[in-house]
Amino acid sequence: MTAEKLPHCPICRKTGMSVMDLPAQSARKQISAVFGVEVPGEIKIPDYTMLQCTGCGLVYANPMIAGGADYYGWITAQPKYSAGQRWEWGKIATALANRTGKTRVLEVGCGNGKLLQFLSANKNLVLSGVDVSEPSVRLATEKGLDVRLVDFSNPDTSLDKNEIYDVIILSHVLEHVSDPLGVTRALASHLNAGGAIFVSVPYSPMSRELDGWDIQNLPPHHLTRWNKSSLECLGLELGLELSLETAKAKSPFKRAVQDTCGRVLGNKHPGTFARMRAVLGNFKMFVDFYNRHRNREFIGTRPAGDTALAVFNKK
Ligand SMILES: [Zn+2]
Known part of the structure; x- marks a missing residue:
């Protein structure tokens, strides 16, 4: 797809650049992993591409089609979904x-x-x-x-x-x-x-x-x-x-530990010793994550x- 054919930013109407593909199958697999239960087959999910606006930086979906009533009905019924006080x-x-x-x-x-x-x-x-x-x-x-x-x-x-x-x-x-x-x-x-x-x-x-x-x-x-x-x-x-x-903002140190363990150990819930070993054994990775978290954008x-x-x- 050429840049001209991609939908423009829904806010400032400037052009968008493709930054990520999200095929339906991958979305389905990831959602199922988060909630620990398969997304029912009859719930339709399109193939998406994520675009980033070259003007305002908004990241937006192509197509801009949200999950339907069946999707929301299913996801809001998942015990992990409900958010408490914000x-x-x-x-x-x-x-x-x-x-x-x-x-x-x-x-x-x-x-x-x-x-x-x-x-x-x-x-x-x-x-x-x-x-x-x-x-x-x-x-x-x-x-x-x-x-x-x-x-x-x-x-x-x-x-x-x-x-x-x-x-x-x-x-x-x-x-x-x-x-x-x-x-x-x-x-x-x-x-x-x-x-x-x-x-x-x-x-x-x-x-x-x-x-x-x-x-x-x-x-x-x-x-x-x-x-x-x-x-x-x-x-x-x-x-x-x-x-x-x-x-x-969350502490860069804690985030870097979490990211390193996530990358090294996957979705498991490691104990303290396993976490320490993952960080020490991959110290360069940890430092890289730490520095990137420290460079997070400032608000005020x-x-x-x-x-x-x-x-x-x-x-
Ligand atoms: Zn924009």
Whole structure:
């Protein structure tokens, strides 16, 4: 495939360079290895290529097609899948607590409403949510949350015209949608003056991806992989002012030990002695991993963690 024929960046429309092939068979095998159970054959997974934008650095899938309802139904039912409370929840709660008066908050892709429940301690917030999954909406509603079924992934059929919010939250949602700019642009049109969109995404490459990208941060799961420059570019495209924070970075030493053991010992869970032997026996490799982790990109004064909280402010 020539560069001209590759789809352009979904954010800045510049050309993309192919950086990785992900054939369906390989994706299937890796997902099965993570969850310890075969991906059912009837779940369709296309062959993907990963492209990196030559302008903003966003890494995006070709084709930009996420796993369907059957894929998400299967993966969200895996015991290993469910995430507990996330780092950025506290940050979001603090930012909301600093707002005065009643604050209308919409969580887009709220799932069964864990974050909304977490935020509900603040009685100044008028909380609501939308999600594409009917079972999730039902679960959230049973908890007494104001959540409805909306296909927000299609910017044209998203929210009602007259809906206005002070804060719109997308927690680990943006990386799943096939039109991240269209979705956020449509949402931005529902922001009040002084409002903000809070977007949390994995910060890519994640520190565990130094020695190869993690299938959980690739399609059919994640269609886009974000970093500082691509999030800045999204802010420019939206005409909103970005403030960016990341979780605390993991220790380069611990990461280098983990990477070395991963490379040398594979997916086993080695004991202390085996780990020490792997590191000492492959010390050059360890030092190489260590130096690369130490050179991780900085956000402000700190090396980037594995999750970013991007706040897009409307002035
Ligand atoms: Zn771009």
